[in-house]
Amino acid sequence: xxxxxxxxLTISAALVVLAASSIAQAQAPEAKPAxxxxxxxxxxxxxxxxxxxxERPAQPVDPARGPDQPPPPxxxxxxxxxxxxxxxxxxxxxxxxxxxxxxxxxxxxxxxGNLQKGDKITTIGGAVGTVIEVREDEVTVKxxxxxxxxxxxxxxxxxxxxxxxxxxxxxxxx
Numbered sequence: 001x002x003x004x005x006x007x008x009l010t011i012s013a014a015l016v017v018l019a020a021s022s023i024a025q026a027q028a029p030e031a032k033p034a035x036x037x038x039x040x041x042x043x044x045x046x047x048x049x050x051x052x053x054x055e056r057p058a059q060p061v062d063p064a065r066g067p068d069q070p071p072p073p074x075x076x077x078x079x080x081x082x083x084x085x086x087x088x089x090x091x092x093x094x095x096x097x098x099x100x101x102x103x104x105x106x107x108x109x110x111x112x113g114n115l116q117k118g119d120k121i122t123t124i125g126g127a128v129g130t131v132i133e134v135r136e137d138e139v140t141v142k143x144x145x146x147x148x149x150x151x152x153x154x155x156x157x158x159x160x161x162x163x164x165x166x167x168x169x170x171x172x173x174x
Contacts, residue, residue, distance in 0.1 A: 008093055015086040111161050115139060122160045123153055 129141035
């Protein structure tokens with residue numbers, strides 16, 4: 001797997017986990033206060049019967065804002081704001097990755113379309129030679145000057161032309 005793909009998958013997984021945890025926190029019910037343990041020598045107190053609150057509890061007052069100030073506005077997306085933001089980031093990453101892939105593919109198509117007699121090429125198998133004849137699907141390449149050895153390759157099997165033909169591997173092309 002390529003390093004860029006691995007990095008993208010790792011970031012995407014981290015964003016999904018972060019969004020899921022923020023949603024879980026936003027939707028989690030408030031915890032009931034635990035019973036205090038009885039002091040030694042006294043029997044433990046019985047748990048009081050739970051009764052739902054009849055009136056709305058008072059909002060805690062923020063000391064920095066004061067009691068007269070209204071509470072800050074809630075997000076219009078509720079608890080899903082973080083999830084929407086993470087989804088947007090994921091879509092942007094996908095679009096940028098697709099753009100670079102399309103750019104590489106168009107460069108490669110252009111390179112293969114401009115093949116001419118006399119070009120120095122390297123194949124995906126590592127064979128280096130000079131183009132002798134170009135057809136629609138295949139290219140005839142002279143690989144040895146002394147014995148005049150010629151080989152036919154499919155056009156898609158050509159990795160590089162000219163200066164790109166001298167590079168050592170596909171990792172350096174990125």
